[in-house]
Amino acid sequence: MQQAIAVLDSGVGGLTVVKEVMRQLPRERIIYFGDTARAPYGPRPSAEVVMFTKQIVDFLLEFNPKMIVIACNTATALALDEIRAYSPVPVLGVIHPGTRAAIKNTANNVIGVIGTEGTIRSGAYEQAINTVLPDAVVHSVACPRLVPLVEKGLYSETESRIAVSESLMPLKDKPIDCLILGCTHYPFLSDMISHVMGSGVKLISSADETAREIGTVLYHRGQLAEEDERPNHQFFCSGDSHMFRKIAQQWLGQEISVSSMTWPETQII
Template identity: 65%
Template structure:
């Protein structure tokens, strides 16, 4: 049986990482868990996020994955080291890849970061950025309204621009030349965010760099899929399965049109 890459998130945001992993590694089987019943993680305590993340990993381990990707910035910020100590397979987060992508992109050394309350409160991006480039200037802003909006499937709604504008008001006009979307839900809103921030600000999603890192690690471990078969992906959610399926099919339509998907509601 083909070993999968297990990807987890607080909800639907991790689908942005799934899409990029599918694009870069089309032969790899993916098992995805979106904790939509308990989303968002941003306002929750670090202890709660650690407990939820550990519970999901316990569930996913039964499928014998070859890698775990924590496609949630909040969970990456507070739980990744606990998960790495818990399992024997590689565990990737999305914060370090996002920071590296921003360092590559910035020309003036001024970077913005938006994320959930939990991610911004952890200062994980500030630490990741300054560990690579100590002189970098970082402007951070928590945007608690955005992820719940995406979870409701409203990323194309008329009120998106107003909510994004309200959330980013303090960052508009700052001298940054790139903005890290420090929550995997935010690429769903990238057009509105770009309209608010202006064309001179490059938006940075960690998805591309995370998928590239996953590919590199699997290559060096000799674990890349080699059979040439079309994988059968598995998607789990803890909340409303029909809403989750609709959002996933909308976001992944090109990828899952060529690979069969099994939709399941886990007992967790």
């Protein structure tokens, strides 16, 4: 069996990256872990997010992947450097790919960022943007209400429309021309977000750019999959596997099976 790309997230959000990897790199096998039992990561202390991320990486390394993708902005912001130093295989995050896409798309250098409390508090996007574009003005807003709604499969409900509208209010009067969806859960709500922000604001999801970076890294390492048969993907979650499967099948447009992996009680904080 071919070596897989391992993808992890606090829950279902990383499926937005998986969908794009499947589109751009259809021969690649994916192993996905969603830590749905402990989502969301955004409000958690940094040390806890790092510990959880290491636990998942240890689990995924048992499958001998050729790469690990941290498809969670909070975990990328707080744990990427430590996981890179820890992992024997390459590790990619989602913040720099999203940043590159925003810089390519902004015309007035005024960029909005929405994310979890942990991601926004870290300042990771501002730092990444201003390193490349020192004159850029970045307006960042934490939207803690959105991830739980997506995890419950409520991303097309009135409750979500209200939460999106109220969460984005601080950005409505800002002259941003692109908005980074700084959480991989947010593309589930992209239609609502676009409706609130208006046609003049381009939404930036890191999924497309992340998938492109995955392909580039694998190409340069001589590790692109060559098998022509349909790859056998594997999906794991730590919480409600029925809800995870329902959301995953809707988003990916295909039947999947999901295995539950229960953490010891001492690890569910």
